[in-house]
Amino acid sequence: MKELFPLKQVNGFVFSLLLTIIALSVYFLDMSFELGMTILLVTAFIQATVQLVVFMHAGESEDKRSIYTSTLYGIIIALFTVFGSLLAMVWGYL
Amino acid sequence: MEFFDRFAVPHPSPLIYASMVAIGLTVIAIFLGITYFKKWGYLWREWLTTVDHKRIGIMYIISALLMLFRGGADAVMMRLQTSVPDNAFLDAQHYNEVFTTHGVVMIFFMAMAFVIGLMNFVVPLQIGARDVAFPRLNAISFWLYFAGAMLFNISFVVGGSPDAGWTNYYPLASTDFSTSVGINYYNWALQISGIGTLMTGINFIVTILKMRAPGMKLMKMPMFTWSSLITNIIIVFAFPVLTIALLMGTFDRQFGTNFFTSVNGGMDMMWANLFWVWGHPEVYILILPAFGIYSEIISTFSSRNLYGYKSMVGSMAIISLLSFLVWVHHFFTMGHGALTNSIFSITTMAIAVPTGIKIFNWLLTMWKGKIRFTVPMLYSVAFIPLFTIGGVTGVMLAMASADYQYHNTMFLVAHFHNVIIPGVVFAMLAGLTYWWPKMFGFMLNEKIGKWAFWNLAIGFCLAFFPMYITGLDGQARRMYTYSEATGFGPLNMLSFAGAAIMAIGFALIVYNVYYSFRHAPRNVGDDPWDARTLEWATHNPVPHYNFAVTPQVNSSQALWDSKKHGYQLFKHDLTEIHMPNNSGAPIILAGLFFIFGFSFVFFIWPGVIVSGIAILACLAYRSFEKDDGYHIPVKEIKETEEKFGGAKK
Ligand code: HEM
Numbered sequence: 001m002k003e004l005f006p007l008k009q010v011n012g013f014v015f016s017l018l019l020t021i022i023a024l025s026v027y028f029l030d031m032s033f034e035l036g037m038t039i040l041l042v043t044a045f046i047q048a049t050v051q052l053v054v055f056m057h058a059g060e061s062e063d064k065r066s067i068y069t070s071t072l073y074g075i076i077i078a079l080f081t082v083f084g085s086l087l088a089m090v091w092g093y094l
Numbered sequence: 095m096e097f098f099d100r101f102a103v104p105h106p107s108p109l110i111y112a113s114m115v116a117i118g119l120t121v122i123a124i125f126l127g128i129t130y131f132k133k134w135g136y137l138w139r140e141w142l143t144t145v146d147h148k149r150i151g152i153m154y155i156i157s158a159l160l161m162l163f164r165g166g167a168d169a170v171m172m173r174l175q176t177s178v179p180d181n182a183f184l185d186a187q188h189y190n191e192v193f194t195t196h197g198v199v200m201i202f203f204m205a206m207a208f209v210i211g212l213m214n215f216v217v218p219l220q221i222g223a224r225d226v227a228f229p230r231l232n233a234i235s236f237w238l239y240f241a242g243a244m245l246f247n248i249s250f251v252v253g254g255s256p257d258a259g260w261t262n263y264y265p266l267a268s269t270d271f272s273t274s275v276g277i278n279y280y281n282w283a284l285q286i287s288g289i290g291t292l293m294t295g296i297n298f299i300v301t302i303l304k305m306r307a308p309g310m311k312l313m314k315m316p317m318f319t320w321s322s323l324i325t326n327i328i329i330v331f332a333f334p335v336l337t338i339a340l341l342m343g344t345f346d347r348q349f350g351t352n353f354f355t356s357v358n359g360g361m362d363m364m365w366a367n368l369f370w371v372w373g374h375p376e377v378y379i380l381i382l383p384a385f386g387i388y389s390e391i392i393s394t395f396s397s398r399n400l401y402g403y404k405s406m407v408g409s410m411a412i413i414s415l416l417s418f419l420v421w422v423h424h425f426f427t428m429g430h431g432a433l434t435n436s437i438f439s440i441t442t443m444a445i446a447v448p449t450g451i452k453i454f455n456w457l458l459t460m461w462k463g464k465i466r467f468t469v470p471m472l473y474s475v476a477f478i479p480l481f482t483i484g485g486v487t488g489v490m491l492a493m494a495s496a497d498y499q500y501h502n503t504m505f506l507v508a509h510f511h512n513v514i515i516p517g518v519v520f521a522m523l524a525g526l527t528y529w530w531p532k533m534f535g536f537m538l539n540e541k542i543g544k545w546a547f548w549n550l551a552i553g554f555c556l557a558f559f560p561m562y563i564t565g566l567d568g569q570a571r572r573m574y575t576y577s578e579a580t581g582f583g584p585l586n587m588l589s590f591a592g593a594a595i596m597a598i599g600f601a602l603i604v605y606n607v608y609y610s611f612r613h614a615p616r617n618v619g620d621d622p623w624d625a626r627t628l629e630w631a632t633h634n635p636v637p638h639y640n641f642a643v644t645p646q647v648n649s650s651q652a653l654w655d656s657k658k659h660g661y662q663l664f665k666h667d668l669t670e671i672h673m674p675n676n677s678g679a680p681i682i683l684a685g686l687f688f689i690f691g692f693s694f695v696f697f698i699w700p701g702v703i704v705s706g707i708a709i710l711a712c713l714a715y716r717s718f719e720k721d722d723g724y725h726i727p728v729k730e731i732k733e734t735e736e737k738f739g740g741a742k743k
């Protein structure tokens with residue numbers, strides 16, 4: 001029975017729906033810009049992780065380690081780029 | 095008639111009309127020539143539809159050389175224009191167009207293509223593979239690059255060239271200040287060839303990670319393969335930024351959005367930011383493969399194994415990360431505060447450290463080695479001091495406060511040519527000479543090659559060192575002329591002389607190809623340089639299946655071990671070889687992309703829609719196509735091996 005029922009995937013699906021609802025609430029509820037952006041950012045990153053791990057099976061093959069390493073490398077470079085750009089274009093003038 | 099008006103050149107001159115005629119005649123001559131010699135079938139079957147990494151590599155290199163001459167012609171025109179004060183050979187607008195196309199052609203269509211061409215030819219051989227991981231994708235990469243290059247190159251006779259510099263800064267590049275279609279060409283040509291490059295990146299990462307011969311652990315890969323791996327990782331992370339920035343620029347110019355405008359909430363310097371987020375990693379995309387080539391050549395011709403293999407790999411890994419952390423040094427003068435500039439100053443100087451480590455490794459490789467001064471080695475030996483000067487001036491530029499003095503002067507121009515010419519161009523020429531027998535089965539003449547080298551090296555010094563001085567004296571870059579009172583005249587004349595000497599050097603290389611093709615002996619054997627890595631363990635020129643038997647590898651210089659220590663490379667018997675089929679789809683797809691880009695440049699929507707649908711149809715067709723390749727039977731392999739002078743066993 002356990003093999004037949006993809007519990008992990010169903011849970012993941014419910015969880016990702018939940019995340020979507022939380023993100024949507026930013027639009028429907030009245031809240032400050034900062035709070036809204038924080039909620040969106042946090043749910044977006046969790047959502048991406050859920051998709052990657054549960055539905056794209058990132059952790060299930062032999063090259064698990066290299067998949068996570070390159071994902072991490074990508075995230076690091078993306079963060080550097082985003083925050084560096086903010087520094088160069090916005091914050092750097094304060 | 096109105097429809098055709100848009101194709102007119104906005105600033106015509108006799109020079110441009112002459113080029114139109116020349117281009118027309120050349121195209122006709124090529125078509126007639128191919129038809130007369132009945133070569134269409136051969137060309138289509140053997141080259142245009144090929145998926146063989148070696149032929150794709152050679153096509154990349156041929157295209158790169160053509161672009162080198164296009165960009166070189168631009169360079170000579172610029173140096174001629176500035177050789178004397180108040181010259182009127184080119185007017186301001188033409189000068190703008192010439193320096194823009196020079197930069198774009200040299201970086202995107204010459205240097206990138208040359209690097210990727212050599213990678214294509216060499217990497218699968220060095221790792222003992224039969225081809226890249228996705229041969230069809232590889233052909234698509236090449237043809238997309240080619241379509242982009244051709245699209246860019248027709249701009250100056252159809253509709254007008256871009257004129258905002260290869261860096262294409264907004265707001266100058268916006269429709270307010272650049273009214274012709276030139277910048278649309280820039281956007282679409284780079285977009286199309288950029289997609290090709292991105293696919294190359296993915297293709298080579300997979301190839302190197304998955305297709306190495308048995309026994310070749312990561313730390314047993316030859317250094318050029320290592321540098322290619324790191325380069326392609328940088329490509330995959332850097333190029334998407336360019337793709338998006340170009341798309342935003344296209345939207346601004348063609349659909350009236352406000353990403354890079356100075357009004358309506360746009361941020362014009364955001365383009366500069368994104369351009370250099372891609373642009374600085376790009377300079378390392380060019381230099382790392384060059385480092386790899388120098389490593390191979392220096393170790394071969396010093397008859398010693400590479401000193402500090404691990405530190406070479408380590409410093410490249412560090413460079414690949416740091417190259418993403420320094421881009422703001424290209425606009426220190428934009429006006430941000432000291433904190434921001436200091437951060438990027440420090441990261442920039444930090445890059446010089448791993449680079450310096452590599453320099454010492456090369457020196458120590460040569461130390462007490464038995465050095466043979468062949469043409470590839472001459473380039474490599476000249477590279478070390480010349481590149482070091484470029485690196486040192488780079489560190490000068492990296493000091494943010496001092497950069498206010500140097501920025502956008504000829505000093506900057508001297509810096510980046512000083513790293514790109516002895517760094518990248520010399521490496522490409524050295525690599526081409528080194529692997530030439532692998533490609534064509536004969537060697538290039540050493541004597542003519544040495545003449546070419548000395549012309550290039552001396553010409554380079556004469557052309558670019560004076561710019562350091564005029565730059566410090568205040569000569570701005572991209573200035574189409576200057577008055578006599580500035581005193582820049584004599585040094586600029588010297589630069590022109592240097593450029594002319596370099597032109598002679600390049601002409602000698604072409605002559606060398608012709609001369610060696612006619613006169614060089616064909617029985618050079620499989621290992622004419624007494625080399626160390628796997629690509630020399632098969633025949634010259636390489637049979638299309640590369641290795642009759644997959645080699646077994648024990649170290650980063652497996653061939654050397656088999657020659658000197660009796661290591662057995664080929665342990666198995668011949669078996670059937672599985673190879674990919676040729677396909678016409680890539681060139682057709684690229685042709686459609688060309689039509690798509692061209693139509694988009696000129697706002698011809700029917701063309702955009704039709705070619706867009708056709709592109710999607712090609713992709714759909716490919717998804718349902720079944721093509722499992724073919725098998726070469728053992729008998730045929732045996733016959734081929736006999737023809738090459740006996741099986742390698
Ligand atoms: C030690 C290593 C290096 C350092 C510290 C360095 C530093 C710099 C700095 C600070 C600038 C910006 C200067 C300004 O705009 O005022 C610059 C520009 C540039 N560098 Fe380097 N650089 C180094 C190596 C290289 C290499 C290896 C290449 C290419 C292969 C390269 C290519 C360029 C190019 C193309 C530009 C400017 C292009 C333009 O503005 O049009 N640099 N470099």
Ligand SMILES: [Cu+2]
Binds near residue numbers: 373374377420421423
């Ligand atoms: Cu840079």
